[in-house]
Amino acid sequence: MDAKTNIKYLMDKSGMNPTSLATALEKMFPDEVRVPQATIFRIVEGITKDPRTSSLAPIAKFFNVTLSDLRSKDLRGHESSQPVAANDEQISIAAINYYAAKGSCGGGAHNEDAEPKGQLIKELGFFKKYGVKPENLAAIYADGSSMADFIVDGDMVIIDQTKTEPQSGKIFAIQHPDGLRIKQLRREIDGTWVLESRNPDKRTYPDERITPENVGLLKIIGRFVYRQGG
Incomplete structure:
Protein backbone atom coordinates (compact mmCIF):
# COMPACT_ATOMS: atom_id res chain seq x y z
CA MET A 1 0.00 0.00 0.00
CA LYS A 73 -0.15 0.85 5.76
CA ASP A 74 -3.33 -0.50 4.20
CA LEU A 75 -5.88 1.93 5.70
CA ARG A 76 -8.96 0.28 4.28
CA GLY A 77 -11.23 -0.46 7.22
CA HIS A 78 -8.96 1.48 9.59
CA GLU A 79 -11.42 2.83 12.20
CA SER A 80 -9.42 5.93 13.07
CA SER A 81 -9.17 7.16 9.50
CA GLN A 82 -11.88 9.80 9.80
CA PRO A 83 -11.45 13.57 9.47
CA VAL A 84 -10.42 14.96 12.84
CA ALA A 85 -12.94 16.84 14.93
CA ALA A 86 -12.55 20.59 15.04
CA ASN A 87 -14.29 23.53 16.63
CA ASP A 88 -15.60 26.55 14.77
CA GLU A 89 -12.42 28.54 15.44
CA GLN A 90 -10.22 25.86 13.85
CA ILE A 91 -12.20 25.00 10.75
CA SER A 92 -15.54 25.79 9.21
CA ILE A 93 -16.47 22.31 7.98
CA ALA A 94 -18.52 19.40 9.30
CA ALA A 95 -19.35 15.90 8.10
CA ILE A 96 -22.58 14.18 7.06
CA ASN A 97 -22.77 10.40 7.05
CA TYR A 98 -23.69 8.98 3.69
CA TYR A 99 -25.04 5.52 3.03
CA ALA A 100 -24.98 2.86 0.37
CA ALA A 101 -28.79 3.13 0.35
CA LYS A 102 -30.64 4.18 -2.78
CA GLY A 103 -33.84 6.19 -2.61
CA SER A 104 -35.93 5.29 -5.63
CA CYS A 105 -37.18 8.11 -7.82
CA GLY A 106 -39.33 5.48 -9.46
CA GLY A 107 -40.99 2.31 -8.22
CA GLY A 108 -39.06 1.60 -5.03
CA ALA A 109 -35.55 0.50 -4.09
CA HIS A 110 -34.83 -2.14 -1.46
CA ASN A 111 -32.11 -1.25 1.06
CA GLU A 112 -32.33 -3.83 3.81
CA ASP A 113 -28.55 -4.16 3.94
CA ALA A 114 -27.71 -0.47 3.60
CA GLU A 115 -24.66 0.48 5.65
CA PRO A 116 -22.81 3.76 6.25
CA LYS A 117 -20.32 4.23 3.45
CA GLY A 118 -18.43 7.32 4.50
CA GLN A 119 -18.74 11.02 5.20
CA LEU A 120 -19.71 13.97 3.05
CA ILE A 121 -17.83 17.14 3.98
CA LYS A 122 -19.65 20.49 3.94
CA GLU A 123 -18.68 23.95 5.12
CA LEU A 124 -20.53 25.24 8.18
CA GLY A 125 -22.10 27.92 6.01
CA PHE A 126 -24.09 25.16 4.30
CA PHE A 127 -25.74 24.13 7.57
CA LYS A 128 -26.49 27.73 8.51
CA LYS A 129 -27.98 28.45 5.10
CA TYR A 130 -30.44 25.55 5.31
CA GLY A 131 -31.07 25.81 9.05
CA VAL A 132 -29.96 22.25 9.80
CA LYS A 133 -27.50 20.47 12.08
CA PRO A 134 -24.94 18.02 10.66
CA GLU A 135 -25.73 15.35 13.25
CA ASN A 136 -29.37 15.26 12.05
CA LEU A 137 -28.51 14.71 8.40
CA ALA A 138 -27.91 11.70 6.21
CA ALA A 139 -27.13 11.40 2.53
CA ILE A 140 -28.40 8.71 0.15
CA TYR A 141 -28.29 8.19 -3.59
CA ALA A 142 -31.21 8.83 -5.93
CA ASP A 143 -32.12 5.94 -8.19
CA GLY A 144 -34.41 6.51 -11.17
CA SER A 145 -35.96 9.42 -13.04
CA SER A 146 -39.42 10.09 -11.59
CA MET A 147 -38.16 13.33 -9.98
CA ALA A 148 -36.06 14.20 -13.00
CA ASP A 149 -37.04 17.83 -13.34
CA PHE A 150 -35.19 18.35 -10.05
CA ILE A 151 -33.46 15.19 -8.76
CA VAL A 152 -31.77 12.98 -11.33
CA ASP A 153 -30.50 9.42 -11.25
CA GLY A 154 -27.23 9.18 -9.32
CA ASP A 155 -27.64 12.42 -7.37
CA MET A 156 -26.67 12.42 -3.71
CA VAL A 157 -29.67 13.58 -1.69
CA ILE A 158 -29.27 15.02 1.81
CA ILE A 159 -32.20 14.58 4.19
CA ASP A 160 -32.98 15.86 7.69
CA GLN A 161 -33.91 12.82 9.76
CA THR A 162 -35.63 14.94 12.44
CA LYS A 163 -38.26 16.17 9.97
CA THR A 164 -40.64 13.22 9.81
CA GLU A 165 -44.04 14.93 9.79
CA PRO A 166 -45.59 14.90 6.30
CA GLN A 167 -45.99 18.31 4.67
CA SER A 168 -47.80 18.99 1.44
CA GLY A 169 -45.48 20.31 -1.25
CA LYS A 170 -42.28 19.05 0.40
CA ILE A 171 -39.97 16.25 -0.75
CA PHE A 172 -39.29 13.35 1.61
CA ALA A 173 -37.41 10.08 1.76
CA ILE A 174 -40.14 7.56 2.54
CA GLN A 175 -39.90 3.91 3.54
CA HIS A 176 -42.62 2.42 1.38
CA PRO A 177 -43.66 -1.26 1.52
CA ASP A 178 -42.00 -1.56 -1.91
CA GLY A 179 -38.76 0.08 -0.78
CA LEU A 180 -37.18 3.45 -0.04
CA ARG A 181 -38.54 6.25 -2.20
CA ILE A 182 -37.84 9.94 -2.73
CA LYS A 183 -41.10 11.69 -3.55
CA GLN A 184 -42.91 14.99 -3.23
CA LEU A 185 -46.00 14.79 -1.01
CA ARG A 186 -49.36 16.41 -1.67
CA ARG A 187 -52.38 16.13 0.62
CA GLU A 188 -55.85 16.09 -0.87
CA ILE A 189 -59.03 17.33 0.81
CA ASP A 190 -60.18 13.82 1.79
CA GLY A 191 -56.91 13.11 3.62
CA THR A 192 -55.34 11.11 0.82
CA TRP A 193 -51.61 11.63 0.43
CA VAL A 194 -50.23 11.67 -3.09
CA LEU A 195 -46.65 10.57 -3.75
CA GLU A 196 -45.95 12.82 -6.69
CA SER A 197 -43.50 12.23 -9.49
CA ARG A 198 -42.15 15.50 -10.83
CA ASN A 199 -41.25 13.96 -14.16
CA PRO A 200 -43.90 15.20 -16.64
CA ASP A 201 -44.07 11.73 -18.23
CA LYS A 202 -46.92 10.51 -16.03
CA ARG A 203 -47.50 7.39 -18.11
CA THR A 204 -44.07 6.11 -17.17
CA TYR A 205 -43.92 7.74 -13.74
CA PRO A 206 -47.49 7.91 -12.39
CA ASP A 207 -48.36 9.48 -9.06
CA GLU A 208 -49.39 7.13 -6.26
CA ARG A 209 -52.28 7.77 -3.88
CA ILE A 210 -52.19 6.57 -0.29
CA THR A 211 -55.65 6.60 1.26
CA PRO A 212 -56.09 7.70 4.90
CA GLU A 213 -56.56 4.13 6.12
CA ASN A 214 -53.23 3.09 4.56
CA VAL A 215 -51.11 6.05 5.65
CA GLY A 216 -49.67 3.93 8.45
CA LEU A 217 -47.89 1.82 5.85
CA LEU A 218 -45.58 4.73 5.09
CA LYS A 219 -42.66 5.73 7.27
CA ILE A 220 -41.00 9.08 6.61
CA ILE A 221 -37.23 8.80 7.00
CA GLY A 222 -36.50 12.49 6.57
CA ARG A 223 -37.24 15.67 4.65
CA PHE A 224 -35.22 16.75 1.64
CA VAL A 225 -32.58 19.41 2.27
CA TYR A 226 -30.25 19.44 -0.72
CA ARG A 227 -29.11 17.53 -3.78
CA GLN A 228 -25.78 17.38 -5.53
CA GLY A 229 -24.56 15.52 -8.57
CA GLY A 230 -23.45 11.98 -7.81
Missing part, protein backbone atom coordinates in the same frame (compact mmCIF):
# COMPACT_ATOMS: atom_id res chain seq x y z
CA ASP A 2 1.21 3.54 -0.73
CA ALA A 3 0.20 7.14 -0.02
CA LYS A 4 -1.51 7.49 -3.40
CA THR A 5 -3.86 4.55 -2.77
CA ASN A 6 -4.52 5.50 0.85
CA ILE A 7 -5.37 9.12 0.03
CA LYS A 8 -7.71 7.99 -2.75
CA TYR A 9 -9.43 5.64 -0.32
CA LEU A 10 -9.71 8.24 2.46
CA MET A 11 -11.10 10.88 0.11
CA ASP A 12 -13.69 8.47 -1.27
CA LYS A 13 -14.67 7.38 2.23
CA SER A 14 -15.18 11.03 3.20
CA GLY A 15 -16.98 12.06 0.01
CA MET A 16 -14.12 14.35 -0.98
CA ASN A 17 -12.04 15.13 -4.03
CA PRO A 18 -8.68 16.93 -4.41
CA THR A 19 -10.38 20.33 -4.50
CA SER A 20 -12.50 19.85 -1.37
CA LEU A 21 -9.59 18.26 0.51
CA ALA A 22 -7.29 21.15 -0.37
CA THR A 23 -9.93 23.62 0.85
CA ALA A 24 -10.42 21.71 4.10
CA LEU A 25 -6.67 21.53 4.74
CA GLU A 26 -6.22 25.25 4.18
CA LYS A 27 -9.00 26.08 6.63
CA MET A 28 -8.02 23.54 9.27
CA PHE A 29 -4.27 24.18 9.18
CA PRO A 30 -3.82 27.80 8.04
CA ASP A 31 -0.37 28.06 9.64
CA GLU A 32 1.07 24.98 7.96
CA VAL A 33 2.48 24.52 4.48
CA ARG A 34 -0.34 24.87 1.95
CA VAL A 35 -1.20 21.71 0.00
CA PRO A 36 -2.91 22.91 -3.20
CA GLN A 37 -5.42 20.95 -5.21
CA ALA A 38 -2.90 20.39 -7.99
CA THR A 39 -0.46 18.76 -5.57
CA ILE A 40 -3.11 16.38 -4.23
CA PHE A 41 -4.23 15.57 -7.77
CA ARG A 42 -0.67 14.70 -8.84
CA ILE A 43 -0.25 12.45 -5.79
CA VAL A 44 -3.46 10.45 -6.27
CA GLU A 45 -2.92 10.14 -10.02
CA GLY A 46 0.57 8.77 -9.45
CA ILE A 47 2.27 11.64 -11.26
CA THR A 48 4.25 12.50 -8.13
CA LYS A 49 6.02 9.26 -7.27
CA ASP A 50 7.57 10.30 -3.95
CA PRO A 51 5.41 13.00 -2.29
CA ARG A 52 7.12 15.37 0.11
CA THR A 53 6.57 14.98 3.82
CA SER A 54 5.40 18.60 3.92
CA SER A 55 2.55 17.64 1.56
CA LEU A 56 1.57 14.40 3.27
CA ALA A 57 1.76 15.52 6.91
CA PRO A 58 -1.34 17.79 6.84
CA ILE A 59 -3.29 15.11 4.97
CA ALA A 60 -2.35 12.50 7.56
CA LYS A 61 -3.32 14.86 10.38
CA PHE A 62 -6.64 15.68 8.72
CA PHE A 63 -7.59 12.02 8.39
CA ASN A 64 -6.33 11.23 11.90
CA VAL A 65 -3.64 8.74 10.84
CA THR A 66 0.12 8.76 11.26
CA LEU A 67 2.39 9.87 8.45
CA SER A 68 4.03 6.45 8.43
CA ASP A 69 0.66 4.70 8.10
CA LEU A 70 -0.41 7.03 5.31
CA ARG A 71 2.76 6.16 3.38
CA SER A 72 2.75 2.39 3.81
Whole structure:
Protein backbone atom coordinates (compact mmCIF):
# COMPACT_ATOMS: atom_id res chain seq x y z
CA MET A 1 0.00 0.00 0.00
CA ASP A 2 1.21 3.54 -0.73
CA ALA A 3 0.20 7.14 -0.02
CA LYS A 4 -1.51 7.49 -3.40
CA THR A 5 -3.86 4.55 -2.77
CA ASN A 6 -4.52 5.50 0.85
CA ILE A 7 -5.37 9.12 0.03
CA LYS A 8 -7.71 7.99 -2.75
CA TYR A 9 -9.43 5.64 -0.32
CA LEU A 10 -9.71 8.24 2.46
CA MET A 11 -11.10 10.88 0.11
CA ASP A 12 -13.69 8.47 -1.27
CA LYS A 13 -14.67 7.38 2.23
CA SER A 14 -15.18 11.03 3.20
CA GLY A 15 -16.98 12.06 0.01
CA MET A 16 -14.12 14.35 -0.98
CA ASN A 17 -12.04 15.13 -4.03
CA PRO A 18 -8.68 16.93 -4.41
CA THR A 19 -10.38 20.33 -4.50
CA SER A 20 -12.50 19.85 -1.37
CA LEU A 21 -9.59 18.26 0.51
CA ALA A 22 -7.29 21.15 -0.37
CA THR A 23 -9.93 23.62 0.85
CA ALA A 24 -10.42 21.71 4.10
CA LEU A 25 -6.67 21.53 4.74
CA GLU A 26 -6.22 25.25 4.18
CA LYS A 27 -9.00 26.08 6.63
CA MET A 28 -8.02 23.54 9.27
CA PHE A 29 -4.27 24.18 9.18
CA PRO A 30 -3.82 27.80 8.04
CA ASP A 31 -0.37 28.06 9.64
CA GLU A 32 1.07 24.98 7.96
CA VAL A 33 2.48 24.52 4.48
CA ARG A 34 -0.34 24.87 1.95
CA VAL A 35 -1.20 21.71 0.00
CA PRO A 36 -2.91 22.91 -3.20
CA GLN A 37 -5.42 20.95 -5.21
CA ALA A 38 -2.90 20.39 -7.99
CA THR A 39 -0.46 18.76 -5.57
CA ILE A 40 -3.11 16.38 -4.23
CA PHE A 41 -4.23 15.57 -7.77
CA ARG A 42 -0.67 14.70 -8.84
CA ILE A 43 -0.25 12.45 -5.79
CA VAL A 44 -3.46 10.45 -6.27
CA GLU A 45 -2.92 10.14 -10.02
CA GLY A 46 0.57 8.77 -9.45
CA ILE A 47 2.27 11.64 -11.26
CA THR A 48 4.25 12.50 -8.13
CA LYS A 49 6.02 9.26 -7.27
CA ASP A 50 7.57 10.30 -3.95
CA PRO A 51 5.41 13.00 -2.29
CA ARG A 52 7.12 15.37 0.11
CA THR A 53 6.57 14.98 3.82
CA SER A 54 5.40 18.60 3.92
CA SER A 55 2.55 17.64 1.56
CA LEU A 56 1.57 14.40 3.27
CA ALA A 57 1.76 15.52 6.91
CA PRO A 58 -1.34 17.79 6.84
CA ILE A 59 -3.29 15.11 4.97
CA ALA A 60 -2.35 12.50 7.56
CA LYS A 61 -3.32 14.86 10.38
CA PHE A 62 -6.64 15.68 8.72
CA PHE A 63 -7.59 12.02 8.39
CA ASN A 64 -6.33 11.23 11.90
CA VAL A 65 -3.64 8.74 10.84
CA THR A 66 0.12 8.76 11.26
CA LEU A 67 2.39 9.87 8.45
CA SER A 68 4.03 6.45 8.43
CA ASP A 69 0.66 4.70 8.10
CA LEU A 70 -0.41 7.03 5.31
CA ARG A 71 2.76 6.16 3.38
CA SER A 72 2.75 2.39 3.81
CA LYS A 73 -0.15 0.85 5.76
CA ASP A 74 -3.33 -0.50 4.20
CA LEU A 75 -5.88 1.93 5.70
CA ARG A 76 -8.96 0.28 4.28
CA GLY A 77 -11.23 -0.46 7.22
CA HIS A 78 -8.96 1.48 9.59
CA GLU A 79 -11.42 2.83 12.20
CA SER A 80 -9.42 5.93 13.07
CA SER A 81 -9.17 7.16 9.50
CA GLN A 82 -11.88 9.80 9.80
CA PRO A 83 -11.45 13.57 9.47
CA VAL A 84 -10.42 14.96 12.84
CA ALA A 85 -12.94 16.84 14.93
CA ALA A 86 -12.55 20.59 15.04
CA ASN A 87 -14.29 23.53 16.63
CA ASP A 88 -15.60 26.55 14.77
CA GLU A 89 -12.42 28.54 15.44
CA GLN A 90 -10.22 25.86 13.85
CA ILE A 91 -12.20 25.00 10.75
CA SER A 92 -15.54 25.79 9.21
CA ILE A 93 -16.47 22.31 7.98
CA ALA A 94 -18.52 19.40 9.30
CA ALA A 95 -19.35 15.90 8.10
CA ILE A 96 -22.58 14.18 7.06
CA ASN A 97 -22.77 10.40 7.05
CA TYR A 98 -23.69 8.98 3.69
CA TYR A 99 -25.04 5.52 3.03
CA ALA A 100 -24.98 2.86 0.37
CA ALA A 101 -28.79 3.13 0.35
CA LYS A 102 -30.64 4.18 -2.78
CA GLY A 103 -33.84 6.19 -2.61
CA SER A 104 -35.93 5.29 -5.63
CA CYS A 105 -37.18 8.11 -7.82
CA GLY A 106 -39.33 5.48 -9.46
CA GLY A 107 -40.99 2.31 -8.22
CA GLY A 108 -39.06 1.60 -5.03
CA ALA A 109 -35.55 0.50 -4.09
CA HIS A 110 -34.83 -2.14 -1.46
CA ASN A 111 -32.11 -1.25 1.06
CA GLU A 112 -32.33 -3.83 3.81
CA ASP A 113 -28.55 -4.16 3.94
CA ALA A 114 -27.71 -0.47 3.60
CA GLU A 115 -24.66 0.48 5.65
CA PRO A 116 -22.81 3.76 6.25
CA LYS A 117 -20.32 4.23 3.45
CA GLY A 118 -18.43 7.32 4.50
CA GLN A 119 -18.74 11.02 5.20
CA LEU A 120 -19.71 13.97 3.05
CA ILE A 121 -17.83 17.14 3.98
CA LYS A 122 -19.65 20.49 3.94
CA GLU A 123 -18.68 23.95 5.12
CA LEU A 124 -20.53 25.24 8.18
CA GLY A 125 -22.10 27.92 6.01
CA PHE A 126 -24.09 25.16 4.30
CA PHE A 127 -25.74 24.13 7.57
CA LYS A 128 -26.49 27.73 8.51
CA LYS A 129 -27.98 28.45 5.10
CA TYR A 130 -30.44 25.55 5.31
CA GLY A 131 -31.07 25.81 9.05
CA VAL A 132 -29.96 22.25 9.80
CA LYS A 133 -27.50 20.47 12.08
CA PRO A 134 -24.94 18.02 10.66
CA GLU A 135 -25.73 15.35 13.25
CA ASN A 136 -29.37 15.26 12.05
CA LEU A 137 -28.51 14.71 8.40
CA ALA A 138 -27.91 11.70 6.21
CA ALA A 139 -27.13 11.40 2.53
CA ILE A 140 -28.40 8.71 0.15
CA TYR A 141 -28.29 8.19 -3.59
CA ALA A 142 -31.21 8.83 -5.93
CA ASP A 143 -32.12 5.94 -8.19
CA GLY A 144 -34.41 6.51 -11.17
CA SER A 145 -35.96 9.42 -13.04
CA SER A 146 -39.42 10.09 -11.59
CA MET A 147 -38.16 13.33 -9.98
CA ALA A 148 -36.06 14.20 -13.00
CA ASP A 149 -37.04 17.83 -13.34
CA PHE A 150 -35.19 18.35 -10.05
CA ILE A 151 -33.46 15.19 -8.76
CA VAL A 152 -31.77 12.98 -11.33
CA ASP A 153 -30.50 9.42 -11.25
CA GLY A 154 -27.23 9.18 -9.32
CA ASP A 155 -27.64 12.42 -7.37
CA MET A 156 -26.67 12.42 -3.71
CA VAL A 157 -29.67 13.58 -1.69
CA ILE A 158 -29.27 15.02 1.81
CA ILE A 159 -32.20 14.58 4.19
CA ASP A 160 -32.98 15.86 7.69
CA GLN A 161 -33.91 12.82 9.76
CA THR A 162 -35.63 14.94 12.44
CA LYS A 163 -38.26 16.17 9.97
CA THR A 164 -40.64 13.22 9.81
CA GLU A 165 -44.04 14.93 9.79
CA PRO A 166 -45.59 14.90 6.30
CA GLN A 167 -45.99 18.31 4.67
CA SER A 168 -47.80 18.99 1.44
CA GLY A 169 -45.48 20.31 -1.25
CA LYS A 170 -42.28 19.05 0.40
CA ILE A 171 -39.97 16.25 -0.75
CA PHE A 172 -39.29 13.35 1.61
CA ALA A 173 -37.41 10.08 1.76
CA ILE A 174 -40.14 7.56 2.54
CA GLN A 175 -39.90 3.91 3.54
CA HIS A 176 -42.62 2.42 1.38
CA PRO A 177 -43.66 -1.26 1.52
CA ASP A 178 -42.00 -1.56 -1.91
CA GLY A 179 -38.76 0.08 -0.78
CA LEU A 180 -37.18 3.45 -0.04
CA ARG A 181 -38.54 6.25 -2.20
CA ILE A 182 -37.84 9.94 -2.73
CA LYS A 183 -41.10 11.69 -3.55
CA GLN A 184 -42.91 14.99 -3.23
CA LEU A 185 -46.00 14.79 -1.01
CA ARG A 186 -49.36 16.41 -1.67
CA ARG A 187 -52.38 16.13 0.62
CA GLU A 188 -55.85 16.09 -0.87
CA ILE A 189 -59.03 17.33 0.81
CA ASP A 190 -60.18 13.82 1.79
CA GLY A 191 -56.91 13.11 3.62
CA THR A 192 -55.34 11.11 0.82
CA TRP A 193 -51.61 11.63 0.43
CA VAL A 194 -50.23 11.67 -3.09
CA LEU A 195 -46.65 10.57 -3.75
CA GLU A 196 -45.95 12.82 -6.69
CA SER A 197 -43.50 12.23 -9.49
CA ARG A 198 -42.15 15.50 -10.83
CA ASN A 199 -41.25 13.96 -14.16
CA PRO A 200 -43.90 15.20 -16.64
CA ASP A 201 -44.07 11.73 -18.23
CA LYS A 202 -46.92 10.51 -16.03
CA ARG A 203 -47.50 7.39 -18.11
CA THR A 204 -44.07 6.11 -17.17
CA TYR A 205 -43.92 7.74 -13.74
CA PRO A 206 -47.49 7.91 -12.39
CA ASP A 207 -48.36 9.48 -9.06
CA GLU A 208 -49.39 7.13 -6.26
CA ARG A 209 -52.28 7.77 -3.88
CA ILE A 210 -52.19 6.57 -0.29
CA THR A 211 -55.65 6.60 1.26
CA PRO A 212 -56.09 7.70 4.90
CA GLU A 213 -56.56 4.13 6.12
CA ASN A 214 -53.23 3.09 4.56
CA VAL A 215 -51.11 6.05 5.65
CA GLY A 216 -49.67 3.93 8.45
CA LEU A 217 -47.89 1.82 5.85
CA LEU A 218 -45.58 4.73 5.09
CA LYS A 219 -42.66 5.73 7.27
CA ILE A 220 -41.00 9.08 6.61
CA ILE A 221 -37.23 8.80 7.00
CA GLY A 222 -36.50 12.49 6.57
CA ARG A 223 -37.24 15.67 4.65
CA PHE A 224 -35.22 16.75 1.64
CA VAL A 225 -32.58 19.41 2.27
CA TYR A 226 -30.25 19.44 -0.72
CA ARG A 227 -29.11 17.53 -3.78
CA GLN A 228 -25.78 17.38 -5.53
CA GLY A 229 -24.56 15.52 -8.57
CA GLY A 230 -23.45 11.98 -7.81
